[in-house]
Amino acid sequence: MALLWATGSAAADRISISAELDTTCRTIAGWVTVTWPSLNRPFSDVEFRLYANMRTNKFGPAGPGQLSDSTYTLVDTLLCGEVDVTNKSRAEGTDLYCPTDRTYAMGEALTVRLHFTTHVGTLSRGVDRLFQAGGEYLLDGWFPMPAPHRDGQWINVKYEGLTELVADFFDFDVRLTVPESLRAIGAGLTAADTTGGKVTYSYSLPEAHDFALYLSPAMEMKRYPHGSTAISIYTSRHNAYLADAIADVCGKTLDHIGGWVAPYPFPELQVVVCEIGFVGGIELPRMIILSEPPAGQFLGFKDVVAIHEVAHQWFYGIIASDQARTPWMDEAVSDYFTERVARTLYGENNFLDWWGITLDYSGLQRLQGLPAFDRLPITMPAEQYYSMSQYAATVYNKGAVTLRTLFNQLKPGDEESFWHRYYELYHFATPGESDFLRLISEYEPFVGNDIASRVLHNSQAVDYVIERIANEPFPTMAGSADSVPEAGKSGRRYRITVEYAMYHPIDLPVTLRLSFADGKIRDTTLAPVSGQGKLALEEDEPIISATLDPEWRIGLDKDLLNNSLSLNGNGSGLRLFSGITFLVESLFSYLWGM
Numbered sequence: 384m385a386l387l388w389a390t391g392s393a394a395a396d397r398i399s400i401s402a403e404l405d406t407t408c409r410t411i412a413g414w415v416t417v418t419w420p421s422l423n424r425p426f427s428d429v430e431f432r433l434y435a436n437m438r439t440n441k442f443g444p445a446g447p448g449q450l451s452d453s454t455y456t457l458v459d460t461l462l463c464g465e466v467d468v469t470n471k472s473r474a475e476g477t478d479l480y481c482p483t484d485r486t487y488a489m490g491e492a493l494t495v496r497l498h499f500t501t502h503v504g505t506l507s508r509g510v511d512r513l514f515q516a517g518g519e520y521l522l523d524g525w526f527p528m529p530a531p532h533r534d535g536q537w538i539n540v541k542y543e544g545l546t547e548l549v550a551d552f553f554d555f556d557v558r559l560t561v562p563e564s565l566r567a568i569g570a571g572l573t574a575a576d577t578t579g580g581k582v583t584y585s586y587s588l589p590e591a592h593d594f595a596l597y598l599s600p601a602m603e604m605k606r607y608p609h610g611s612t613a614i615s616i617y618t619s620r621h622n623a624y625l626a627d628a629i630a631d632v633c634g635k636t637l638d639h640i641g642g643w644v645a646p647y648p649f650p651e652l653q654v655v656v657c658e659i660g661f662v663g664g665i666e667l668p669r670m671i672i673l674s675e676p677p678a679g680q681f682l683g684f685k686d687v688v689a690i691h692e693v694a695h696q697w698f699y700g701i702i703a704s705d706q707a708r709t710p711w712m713d714e715a716v717s718d719y720f721t722e723r724v725a726r727t728l729y730g731e732n733n734f735l736d737w738w739g740i741t742l743d744y745s746g747l748q749r750l751q752g753l754p755a756f757d758r759l760p761i762t763m764p765a766e767q768y769y770s771m772s773q774y775a776a777t778v779y780n781k782g783a784v785t786l787r788t789l790f791n792q793l794k795p796g797d798e799e800s801f802w803h804r805y806y807e808l809y810h811f812a813t814p815g816e817s818d819f820l821r822l823i824s825e826y827e828p829f830v831g832n833d834i835a836s837r838v839l840h841n842s843q844a845v846d847y848v849i850e851r852i853a854n855e856p857f858p859t860m861a862g863s864a865d866s867v868p869e870a871g872k873s874g875r876r877y878r879i880t881v882e883y884a885m886y887h888p889i890d891l892p893v894t895l896r897l898s899f900a901d902g903k904i905r906d907t908t909l910a911p912v913s914g915q916g917k918l919a920l921e922e923d924e925p926i927i928s929a930t931l932d933p934e935w936r937i938g939l940d941k942d943l944l945n946n947s948l949s950l951n952g953n954g955s956g957l958r959l960f961s962g963i964t965f966l967v968e969s970l971f972s973y974l975w976g977m
């Protein structure tokens with residue numbers, strides 16, 4: 384089913400918010416006004432999402448005692464145009480449903496106004512993206528947001544622990560009043576007016592599907608002009624030394640992905656280094672939140688988190704996706720681009736360089752994704768993964784490996800063409816999985832078959848194995864006792880046998896590379912046939928090794944160690960360690976029992 388949703392009218396759908404934060408009660412109260420200037424389908428009801436009720440919903444109706452430190456949103460007034468329809472509305476957990484006062488025809492304008500109060504709980508009782516701690520507030524999902532509307536119906540996805548906010552694009556106008564002691568950080572700032580100990584911040588953010596804020600009493604800001612984009616880095620005073628390096632990696636990521644997909648089209652990128660709440664990063668429209676980088680040996684950690692969140696500015700921010708139903712479409716794609724940027728910036732040993740053990744980010748993705756290779760597809764809705772670690776291993780890590788496996792099959796130049804067209808077709812829209820597959824199936828070797836779809840949905844144990852290689856010498860006529868051997872000829876030839884196996888191969892030809900004793904290398908293309916196979920040939924030189932898929936184009940192969948076999952001096956087989964990544968991989972699988 385196509386999930387493409389684009390507004391059919393020239394005037395953009397708008398959301399205006401006017402609200403005030405009360406730090407004593409820890410509530411934000413105010414009005415949300417949603418305007419559809421020209422409906423592109425008839426409306427007889429509206430649905431909103433109350434993200435803040437994620438936990439209160441999960442644990443049943445909360446009593447007053449529980450509510451005092453929970454995170455939740457209450458809506459006390461709902462107006463359709465001028466008609467009060469509050470009594471007809473029904474809130475259930477994260478969903479608010481209300482029939483409109485009458486049916487609105489296609490082409491008509493509709494304005495819906497809600498008065499809401501959101502209580503912001505402390506970190507331990509709140510939700511991941513909406514909490515207060517140590518006087519700081521992270522406000523995401525803090526106001527009632529229209530549910531996504533696709534193919535003529537409201538999309539009703541229950542928010543669970545792993546699901547991120549899902550919505551359609553709107554032009555936002557936000558006015559938030561906060562005590563003067565807090566600094567508000569958000570994208571699209573147009574004014575900050577101080578009166579009577581309070582500051583009213585005004586924001587204008589077009590083409591966004593969320594609007595989030597970070598409030599802090601003590602953040603410092605450094606601004607870095609980068610082409611036509613200003614990168615603003617917010618840190619505490621003691622983390623201010625990080626700002627230059629973060630701005631540098633964010634700027635380079637904007638440049639690289641800008642070249643590979645489409646230039647970053649916005650004048651700003653806000654980056655907040657947050658010291659509470661989580662480890663990792665959060666993507667928001669034109670803004671990212673990074674956790675304070677941990678100390679440790681994993682030198683690349685802070686950089687890959689920043690790169691990943693900047694990648695989301697395209698694959699989430701501009702090309703939206705349903706983050707609840709198809710989380711791979713933003714997470715796997717962003718982590719796939721994270722690896723490309725990391726490799727471009729830092730070369731092959733970009734993640735870990737510790738006592739001579741090095742690891743690149745693609746190796747780490749493989750390592751972390753391996754437990755999911757033959758268990759779960761990357762394409763499930765977020766709530767079907769039962770833990771954060773399983774979700775990350777499958778959707779992010781196996782997801783990036785899966786996309787690499789797909790794009791490795793394209794001809795040179797075709798991947799660039801794919802991403803340029805993907806952007807052209809779907810910027811400020813919400814493509815679904817079928818849209819992605821339809822486009823990639825316009826490129827060989829995926830034309831006219833369903834191979835791309837099967838790779839994307841794979842949960843089989845893909846494995847390519849060299850099982851045995853042998854050279855059996857036999858004398859030739861030239862080498863017989865009655866004649867003089869020709870110069871340069873040994874007088875012997877070899878019957879060469881290569882026994883291999885393919886388990887759940889992807890349905891594309893695979894390369895078998897033979898290395899001969901004289902240094903010659905020969906590639907043979909094998910058809911993908913499940914099960915065991917044998918190659919027999921006669922040659923002047925013996926082979927010293929055989930490798931299936933020598934360029935590792937099929938990253939989903941769950942065991943790369945058995946892809947090659949070489950002969951040592953006494954003719955017995957020896958597994959070929961082709962790179963330090965494999966060494967680390969086998970070390971880690973030994974240590975962690977993966």
Ligand SMILES: [Zn+2]
Nearest residue numbers: 691695714717
């Ligand atoms: Zn992400």
